[in-house]
Amino acid sequence: MATRDWPSRLAERGEAHRARGLWRQRRTASPDTAPLDFAGNDYLGLAGDPRLAEAMARAARRDGAGGRASHLVSGHLAVHEALECRLAELTGRPRALLFSTGYMANLGTLQALCDGETRVFQDRLNHASLLDGAALSGAPSRRFHHGDLADLARLLERAPVEAPKLVVSDGVFSMDGDVADIAGLAALARHHGAWLMIDDAHGLGVLGAHGDGCAGGAPRRVEDVPVLVGTLGKALGSGGAFVAGSQALIDHLIQFARPYVYTTAQPPGVAAATLAALEILAEEPERRARLARLIARFRAEAAGLGLPLAQSHTPIQPLVLGESRRVMAWAERLAGRGLLVGAIRAPTVPRGQARLRITLSAAHADSDLEALLEGLAACRAAERSSAAEVTP
Numbered sequence: 001m002a003t004r005d006w007p008s009r010l011a012e013r014g015e016a017h018r019a020r021g022l023w024r025q026r027r028t029a030s031p032d033t034a035p036l037d038f039a040g041n042d043y044l045g046l047a048g049d050p051r052l053a054e055a056m057a058r059a060a061r062r063d064g065a066g067g068r069a070s071h072l073v074s075g076h077l078a079v080h081e082a083l084e085c086r087l088a089e090l091t092g093r094p095r096a097l098l099f100s101t102g103y104m105a106n107l108g109t110l111q112a113l114c115d116g117e118t119r120v121f122q123d124r125l126n127h128a129s130l131l132d133g134a135a136l137s138g139a140p141s142r143r144f145h146h147g148d149l150a151d152l153a154r155l156l157e158r159a160p161v162e163a164p165k166l167v168v169s170d171g172v173f174s175m176d177g178d179v180a181d182i183a184g185l186a187a188l189a190r191h192h193g194a195w196l197m198i199d200d201a202h203g204l205g206v207l208g209a210h211g212d213g214c215a216g217g218a219p220r221r222v223e224d225v226p227v228l229v230g231t232l233g234k235a236l237g238s239g240g241a242f243v244a245g246s247q248a249l250i251d252h253l254i255q256f257a258r259p260y261v262y263t264t265a266q267p268p269g270v271a272a273a274t275l276a277a278l279e280i281l282a283e284e285p286e287r288r289a290r291l292a293r294l295i296a297r298f299r300a301e302a303a304g305l306g307l308p309l310a311q312s313h314t315p316i317q318p319l320v321l322g323e324s325r326r327v328m329a330w331a332e333r334l335a336g337r338g339l340l341v342g343a344i345r346a347p348t349v350p351r352g353q354a355r356l357r358i359t360l361s362a363a364h365a366d367s368d369l370e371a372l373l374e375g376l377a378a379c380r381a382a383e384r385s386s387a388a389e390v391t392p
Contacts, residue, residue, distance in 0.1 A: 022345055022346065052273040055275065063268035079272050091221070095245065108243075200230050211235070295315060299313075315360045334375045344357045
C-alpha cells in the first residue's frame with residue numbers, strides 16, 4: 001500500500017478542520033483600517049501610548065535594536081536588571097527573572113522545577129503553556145475540576161507523601177475571565193507540603209490594590225505563592241514575561257530553565273517600554289478605575305439585553321453561544337459593523353462551549369461600548385428573525 005505523501009496528509013487534516021468550523025485565520029491590521037478592538041489584551045490602553053514608544057526609541061538609540069545574546073552571555077543589560085528589580089518590587093518578591101514570552105516562562109519554569117518524581121496538579125482550564133510545560137517536564141500530572149478545591153484536596157491526599165508536589169493554576173482564566181481562589185489554593189498547598197505556582201498573565205496591572213495582580217497583594221506573599229508568573233504584553237502594553245519568587249527559585253531557573261538559558265535576551269527597547277508602563281501604572285490609577293466602570297456598565301447593559309455572559313468581573317467578558325458556527329456568524333456580523341471580537345472554539349474551550357471572548361480596555365470610549373452593545377443586540381435580533389422565518 002502506497003504511503004500518503006505529506007501534502008495530502010496536510011490537506012486532509014486541514015479540510016477536516018474546516019468542516020468542523022474550527023479553521024483559524026489571521027487578520028492583518030493597520031492603523032488606518034483597524035476595527036474597534038474588543039479582542040485583544042491591552043487592558044489599560046498602554047500599547048499605543050506614545051510614552052512607551054518614546055522610551056523604546058531612546059533605549060534603542062542608546063543600547064541598539066537587538067538583544068545581542070542570551071542573558072548569560074552578553075545580553076543582560078542594565079535596563080533588563082532595572083526591570084527585574086521593578087517587577088520584584090511590584091509583586092512583593094525578592095527577585096524576578098525576565099523571559100521572552102509568557103509561554104516560554106511557563107515552559108521553562110515547569111521544566112526546571114519538575115521531573116519524573118514530581119506530582120503536578122493543574123486546574124482543568126489552565127492555559128496551554130502550563131499543560132505543555134508539565135508534559136515536557138515528564139512529571140505525572142493530574143487535572144482537578146475547574147476551581148474545585150475539594151477535588152484538588154482529594155487528588156493531593158492520594159499522592160505519595162514523599163513526592164515533591166506542585167499545584168498550578170491560572171490567576172485569571174483567559175477564556176472565562178474568572179479568578180482563582182488564591183487563598184484556598186495556598187492553604188491546600190501548605191497543608192500537603194506542596195508549592196503553588198500562579199500564572200497571573202491577565203491579572204497583573206488590572207487587579208490588586210496597585211495593579212500587582214491577584215497574587216501580589218496576599219499576606220505572606222512568597223510563602224503563599226512561591227512561584228508567580230506574569231506577562232508584560234497584556235495590561236502593560238509591551239512584551240515578554242517574568243517569574244517572581246525567592247532568591248533560591250530565581251537562581252535555580254537561571255541555571256536550569258532551558259528556555260531562559262538558550263534564548264536571546266529581549267530587545268532593550270522592549271524592557272524600557274515596560275519600565276515606562278510601570279511608571280504609568282503607579283501614577284495613573286484612574287486607568288484601572290475607568291476600566292472597572294466600563295466592565296460594570298457593559299455587564300449591566302448586556303444583562304438588560306438578555307445576553308448570556310459568564311460570571312466575570314475582569315476585562316474578559318465571555319459570551320457563551322455554544323456552537324462554533326453560531327459563534328462565527330455573530331463574529332462576522334460584528335466585523336461587518338467594524339467591531340473585532342474573539343471567536344473562541346474547541347479545542348481552546350470544551351466542545352459545546354464556543355464563545356465570543358469580548359475584552360474591554362481603559363482606552364475604549366463610551367461611544368465604543370455603545371457601538372459594541374448595539375452590535376450584539378443586532379446579532380441577537382438577526383438570529384431571532386432567521387428563526388422566525390423557518391418556523392412553519
